Amino acid sequence: MTDRNDDLFAAARAVTPGGVNSPVRAYGSVGGIPRFLASAAGARVTDAAGVEYVDLVASWGPALLGHAHPEVVAAVQEAAARGLSFGAPTEGEVELAALIVDRVRFGDARPVERVRLVSTGTEATMTAIRLARGATGRDLLVKFSGHYHGHSDGLLAEAGSGVATLALPGSAGVPAPVAAQTLVIGYNDPDALAAVFAEHGDRIAAVIVEASAANMGVVAPLPGFNRLIAETAHAHGALMILDEVLTGFRVHPAGFWGLQAQSGEEYLPDIVTFGKVVGGGMPLAALGGRAEVMELLAPLGPVYQAGTLSGNPLSVAAGLATLRLATPDVYEKIDAASERLSRALDAALSDAGVTHAVAKAGNLFNASFRASAPRDYAEAQAQESFRYAPFFHSMREQGVALPPSVFEAWFLTAAHGDEELELIERALPAAAAAAARAQA
Ligand SMILES: Cc1ncc(COP(=O)(O)O)c(C=O)c1O
Known part of the structure; x- marks a missing residue:
């Protein structure tokens, strides 16, 4: 017996590759018809x-907060009534950036002094990498196998869930010279980290790491591993990009970084990326970091990044409402x-x-x-x-x-x-x- 989901999947496959707009939604590894x-x-x-x-x-x-939280929906509706998109700065963007800066801190440690809003986690990590390259004048990027940072060219090597579910080693369509700029090493492996820096240390712009891996199933960093990444990168003049797209504002008000700091593992990433919760269900993501690094972004600096819909007022309204409602009792x-x-x-x-x-x-x-x-x-x-x-x-x-x-x-x-x-x-x-x- 078929139902509306079957009919929709058949109709979707006739007009959309695989019937879905993001591969894991297709039920590829579990089989059956995705629920629309x-x-x-x-x-x-x-x-x-x-x-x-x-x-x-x-x-x-x-x-x-759960789906369609009434206060988040109301905030979006109010914003929509004022206009969908302006392509100009708005007050809400200032409030959201200030809220992010304020939340991501532990004692005097404050890795995020400046914030740039973008629309997706992919854009946030992509921009973070360009920024790290611009800041260091170096090209190479170190990532960990099984970590997912979005679908930009240099980040798809051994990228966890989506590609793992489809049993793909990476992606077709990534030029070999681009792939060659990404050095993939094993996660939670201090020796591999030391070895990659021993061999390429003066050419590495950054290490990018999920604050806690969660795209190959949940794989927490071993105690001290994130701190070791920061120390190793910094000892070689490279930056640490902490990807909190998934963990940021979800596991703790200050992200996984905050959770670690609270339990005694203190380190300072140079750039932090956010997504998901920060947009409260609307397309919004962000990158933040030390002022001297972030201010290399255009219009102040030479690293270009832009977006017609960056800081979109509806997304900002959803993000602001969500973060304001994300009080300690929510996390408890x-x-x-x-x-x-x-x-x-x-x-x-x-x-x-x-x-x-x-x-x-x-x-x-x-x-x-x-x-x-x-x-x-x-x-x-x-x-x-x-x-x-x-x-x-x-x-x-x-x-x-x-x-x-x-x-x-x-x-x-x-x-x-x-x-x-x-x-x-x-x-x-x-x-x-x-x-x-x-x-x-
Ligand atoms: C850790 C991490 N980084 C980046 C991304 C990419 O974010 P987006 O899907 O918004 O492009 C994801 C998405 O799942 C993620 O989990």
């Missing part, structure tokens, strides 16, 4: 056939829900006899089908990932929407209450049993 979403409110989403799910995707991160609630759900997931898989490990980084978590939590991309890939599809579909049939890839974090929102958590907990045992029965 018609609406969302709080912790729940409703598909085109009218079926409701408790949502653990949260738009891949942005919906920190999400942290508690994450603790509860990650334990329930662990218990359900254990009870079903499924080899697994639940990994956490702040309130982000997911399970991998291997005996220990992966520490790098090679380990993340060495798991019985065939168990995820039946697990995913069982949860879906029971009314829970999980990310359609084993290489993604599960995202909670402040709108997930007891009722939603209980529904998820009740669904887990059958899903774990389905995973246990799966055949490679």
Whole structure:
């Protein structure tokens, strides 16, 4: 029997490559027909056939407060009534930049003194890299395998979830000379970091790193690893770009950096990138950093970057409303829900006899089908990932929407209450049993 989702997917494939506008949405690794979403409110989403799910995707991160939070929606509606886009500076942009500067601090440490607003995380990291190259006069970039920083040319090598889900090594269409500017090393590997700097140190502009890896499943940095990156880069005159597109304002008011600083690991990245939560569900991202680095951007400096829709008033309104509502109790609630759900997931898989490990980084978590939590991309890939599809579909049939890839974090929102958590907990045992029965 087909439903509206099947019809829409068929229609979509006739006009859009693969029927989707971002590859992981296509259900490639879990199989089946993607659910076309018609609406969302709080912790729940409703598909085109009218079926409701408790949502653990949260738009891949942005919906920190839950979907369609009334105050965020009202802020966007008010902004829309004043005009959709001006191509001129607005007061809201100043407020949002000031709020970001103010939030990302720990004691006297303040990595973000200036902020530039852009529209997507891809743009933020792309600009951060150009800025680092402009600041250092060097070309080479170090990234970690399995880390995703968006889809710009130099950043697709061994880039985690999207390409991993599709079993692609990288992307076609990236010129070899561009790819050659990116040196990919293993994550959480101090020796690899030392070796790449020993060999190329005077030509490296920057190291870019996810503040905590979460695009190959959740893989937290080993204690001291982020600090080591900062120290090593700085010792060689290179910059550290901390990518907080996914973690920023989601795991802590000051991002994963803030969470680490609070627990005693203090380091100073030179450029920090934000996305997702900072736009509250609208297209908005940002990069920030030390004034002397950021002021190399045009119009003050020689590093060019621009955008017709940069700092769009609707996006700024959504971002401002979201960050203002993201008070400490929001994080406490999400942290508690994450603790509860990650334990329930662990218990359900254990009870079903499924080899697994639940990994956490702040309130982000997911399970991998291997005996220990992966520490790098090679380990993340060495798991019985065939168990995820039946697990995913069982949860879906029971009314829970999980990310359609084993290489993604599960995202909670402040709108997930007891009722939603209980529904998820009740669904887990059958899903774990389905995973246990799966055949490679
Ligand atoms: C860590 C990280 N950086 C960058 C990006 C790219 O952001 P966008 O999809 O907004 O281009 C993502 C997206 O998932 C991300 O997780």
